[in-house]
Structure formats: structure tokens, C-alpha cells
Amino acid sequence: xxSTAAEPAALEPRxxxxxxxxxxxxxxxxxxxxxxxxRGAAGVSLKRLYAEFPGKEQLVLAVLDWxxxxxxxxxxxxxxxxxxxxxxxxAVFDFLEDWFADDSFRGCGFINAFGELGATSPSVAAAxxxxxxxxxxxxxxxxxxAGADETLGAQLALLAEGAQTTAAIAGCGDSAEVAHRAxxxxxxxxxxxx
Amino acid sequence: xxSTAAEPAALEPRxxxxxxxxxxxxxxxxxxxxxxxxRGAAGVSLKRLYAEFPGKEQLVLAVLDWxxxxxxxxxxxxxxxxxxxxxxxxAVFDFLEDWFADDSFRGCGFINAFGELGATSPSVAAAxxxxxxxxxxxxxxxxxxAGADETLGAQLALLAEGAQTTAAIAGCGDSAEVAHRAxxxxxxxxxxxx
DNA sequence: TACAGTAGAGAACGATCGTTCTCACCGCAA
DNA sequence: TTGCGGTGAGAACGATCGTTCTCTACTGTA
Numbered sequence: 001x002x003s004t005a006a007e008p009a010a011l012e013p014r015x016x017x018x019x020x021x022x023x024x025x026x027x028x029x030x031x032x033x034x035x036x037x038x039r040g041a042a043g044v045s046l047k048r049l050y051a052e053f054p055g056k057e058q059l060v061l062a063v064l065d066w067x068x069x070x071x072x073x074x075x076x077x078x079x080x081x082x083x084x085x086x087x088x089x090x091a092v093f094d095f096l097e098d099w100f101a102d103d104s105f106r107g108c109g110f111i112n113a114f115g116e117l118g119a120t121s122p123s124v125a126a127a128x129x130x131x132x133x134x135x136x137x138x139x140x141x142x143x144x145x146a147g148a149d150e151t152l153g154a155q156l157a158l159l160a161e162g163a164q165t166t167a168a169i170a171g172c173g174d175s176a177e178v179a180h181r182a183x184x185x186x187x188x189x190x191x192x193x194x
Numbered sequence: 195x196x197s198t199a200a201e202p203a204a205l206e207p208r209x210x211x212x213x214x215x216x217x218x219x220x221x222x223x224x225x226x227x228x229x230x231x232x233r234g235a236a237g238v239s240l241k242r243l244y245a246e247f248p249g250k251e252q253l254v255l256a257v258l259d260w261x262x263x264x265x266x267x268x269x270x271x272x273x274x275x276x277x278x279x280x281x282x283x284x285a286v287f288d289f290l291e292d293w294f295a296d297d298s299f300r301g302c303g304f305i306n307a308f309g310e311l312g313a314t315s316p317s318v319a320a321a322x323x324x325x326x327x328x329x330x331x332x333x334x335x336x337x338x339x340a341g342a343d344e345t346l347g348a349q350l351a352l353l354a355e356g357a358q359t360t361a362a363i364a365g366c367g368d369s370a371e372v373a374h375r376a377x378x379x380x381x382x383x384x385x386x387x388x
Numbered sequence: 389t390a391c392a393g394t395a396g397a398g399a400a401c402g403a404t405c406g407t408t409c410t411c412a413c414c415g416c417a418a
Numbered sequence: 419t420t421g422c423g424g425t426g427a428g429a430a431c432g433a434t435c436g437t438t439c440t441c442t443a444c445t446g447t448a
Binding site for chain 1: 221222223225226300301304305306307308309310311312313314319322323326327330345348349351352353354355356357358359360362363364365369372373375376379380383
Binding site: 031034035036046047050055056 | 404405406407408
């Protein structure tokens with residue numbers, strides 16, 4: 001999922017900047033990484049960097065958008081590997097489990113960015129809100145496909161969010177498995193209720 | 195003019211600094227608030243501020259410790275209002291619901307601090323980890339008192355964490371109620387299993 | 389009154405960072 | 419060749435911030 005720092009020359013400068021900035025921001029925090037370091041990691045000049053992004057905020061938003069795209073395609077790929085509606089709901093938590101096992105895992109980049117800049121940057125707050133809303137909608141759709149009502153989707157989304165923060169802070173314990181088992185209970189209860 | 199010790203309403207300088215810093219850090223982020231602004235809000239001199247805390251990091255840690263204390267006493271008070279073990283478990287989510295309704299609610303201060311400084315400040319990361327671990331232990335104890343096994347506590351803790359981040363980002367929807375209903379399902383399932 | 393000690397107010401310092409500017413260099417058309 | 423538009427490398431600028439230093443006012447004591 002991550003691209004290494006040494007980018008092949010085939011990538012466009014803009015994409016090199018976004019991927020390098022995404023990696024740096026995620027690993028160390030946004031405010032802890034200066035534009036000059038992004039420039040060095042991306043192998044572009046400051047002039048080019050500011051030609052692509054008029055300011056750091058625009059770069060941050062581009063990184064968040066790139067991360068959202070990565071998240072959505074990865075999640076969809078995991079879900080599509082399952083055929084049955086119930087298994088597709090649980091695939092969300094398998095996806096999380098794989099993610100948490102990654103060495104570079106350091107929590108949800110949106111939650112981190114929101115904690116860091118959400119109070120001072122309305123656009124970062126809006127991007128985070130949109131991303132989380134899309135996730136909730138996606139899970140709600142999977143729940144509806146499984147024959148449950150909207151509530152189940154919201155409940156499973158809460159579990160997924162809690163697993164992400166807990167895995168990040170506790171240093172990647174077994175949050176995904178715990179959430180997975182809780183999800184099974186909630187799904188079965190929701191389906192039995194009908 | 196400084197307030198004399200005879201005035202009952204005046205807090206000690208150190209406590210004024212901690213509460214003022216806690217409010218500012220929580221509302222706007224830690225790095226967005228300078229020491230000078232903390233000094234102004236607390237009504238102390240820079241000299242006094244640095245006499246109490248040798249650096250900003252120590253102040254941040256003191257704020258986190260104060261916040262942990264506030265959280266623990268508030269949570270314990272909510273839980274103790276319930277008599278039955280099951281109601282005591284659910285009181286955790288009532289506590290969250292009250293908190294989310296606060297106008298100044300902006301998510302869990304520890305999660306925000308972790309997202310902002312966890313990667314660069316080991317002591318902030320450790321304080322966050324300790325706080326979340328203590329919460330998990332507390333819920334696990336409540337679950338054990340209710341006659342369920344350890345797993346239920348971990349599951350409910352995940353729900354609580356997810357409700358906090360979701361309420362913060364979505365702007366305080368009904369996360370607490372959703373988590374509350376999910377908790378009821380999980381508790382009943384855990385108790386029926388025995 | 390003189391003096392020592394303390395504390396407040398805020399200037400000052402050094403470092404960092406986002407952003408802009410300078411300047412040398414390269415490819416290329418006339 | 420000459421001129422020119424564009425680019426890279428990096429110096430420079432202005433602002434912010436954590437931290438320290440200076441100066442002044444005040445308090446208590448002899």
C-alpha cells in the first residue's frame with residue numbers, strides 16, 4: 001500500500017510530492033514535517049512544489065484525498081472477495097486486521113489530522129468528516145444488503161473506528177479480532193430481530 | 195495585581211496554568227497554542243510559568259494528567275449512580291452521551307494529543323497509552339462484575355472509543371445512543387452465553 | 389532610609405518554518 | 419551567436435514560538 005521513498009522516475013512530480021508527503025505526514029505528524037523536507041523526499045524543487053500546490057494546506061488536502069482513495073479501493077477489494085452479505089460485512093474487519101499488522105501503522109490518518117488541525121483548519125475538518133461519513137454510508141449499505149436495518153451499519157462503523165484508535169494507541173494489539181467478534185454478535189442479533 | 199491567599203475563589207498559580215492550558219489545548223490543538231497565550235489566560239508571568247513547568251512538554255503532560263483525573267472521577271461518578279452490574283456497564287455510555295452534548299466537546303483530548311504529538315513525543319504517547327489502558331481495565335472490571343468474561347470489556351471499550359471519535363468528527367450526532375444500543379446487545383449476548 | 393530578595397512585565401534571542409526571491413543554467417528558435 | 423522562457427538549487431525574508439534575560443517595582447527588615 002505504501003510506496004517507498006525512492007520513487008521511480010516514471011511518476012509525475014505531483015504524484016511524487018503527494019505520496020512522499022503522505023508518508024511523512026502519517027509517520028511524524030503534519031506540523032512536524034516542513035515543506036522543505038517534503039521537497040527533498042519527493043525530489044522536486046521548491047519552485048515546482050509551490051507550482052503544484054499554492055500552500056501547505058492544499059498539499060495536506062491533496063494527501064487526505066489520496067489517502068481516502070487508497071482506503072476506499074483497499075476496502076472495496078477486501079469486501080469484494082466475499083460473496084455472502086454477512087461475510088462482506090465481516091470483511092471490513094479483516095481489512096482492518098491486515099492494516100493494523102503493517103509496520104508503519106500509526107492509526108487512521110484522518111483522525112490524526114483531525115486531532116492536529118481540525119480545530120484550526122475547516123477544510124481539514126471537512127475532508128475528515130466527508131471521509132468518515134462515506135465510510136459510514138458504505139457500511140450501512142453493506143448492512144442493508146445483508147438484510148439488517150440502518151442501525152447495524154452505524155454500530156459496526158463505531159466498532160471499526162474504535163478498533164483503529166485502540167490499535168494505534170495500544171500499539172496494535174488484537175483490536176481487529178475483538179471488533180470482529182463483536183461484529184458477529186451484532187450482525188446475528190440484527191438479523192435475528194427481523 | 196495578584197490575588198491574595200485569603201481569597202477562596204482564586205486557584206493556585208499552578209492549577210490556573212493547568213486548567214487554562216487544558217482548555218486552550220483542547221479547543222485549538224497543542225501546537226496552535228503558544229506558551230505566551232497560556233500565560234495570558236492563566237494570569238501568571240512567564241517567569242512563574244517556567245518556574246512551575248520547565249518546558250512546554252511538562253505542561254502538556256500535566257494537562258493530560260489533569261484531564262485523566264477529570265475523566266476518571268466523572269466516569270466513576272456516573273457508574274456509581276447505577277446499582278446493578280448491567281446498568282453500571284451501560285452508564286459508561288450515558289456518561290459519553292452527556293459529554294458529547296457539551297458545547298465545547300471536540301473529541302477525546304488524548305486521542306487528539308496522540309494524533310498531534312504521539313509520533314514525536316514518547317511521553318505523550320505513553321500518557322495516552324496509559325490512560326486508554328486504564329479505561330479498558332476499568333470496563334473489563336465492570337464486565338467481570340456483571341458476570342461476563344474479559345472479552346465483553348474489550349468490546350465495549352472499542353465501542354466507547356469509536357463513539358468518541360465519531361462524535362468528534364461528525365459533530366456530535368447520536369454516536370452515544372448507537373453505542374449504547376450496541377452495548378446492550380453485546381452485554382446480553384455475553385451474559386446469555388454463560 | 390538603605391538594602392536584599394523576589395516577582396512581574398515584557399523585550400530579546402535563537403531556532404524553525406512557510407513562502408518568496410535571486411541567480412545561474414539549459415534547451416531552443418532566429 | 420544572441421536572446422529568451424523556463425527550471426533547479428538554495429539563499430533570504432517575515433512570522434511565530436519556546437525560552438531566557440533585563441529592568442523595574444515592591445515587600446519586609448534593620
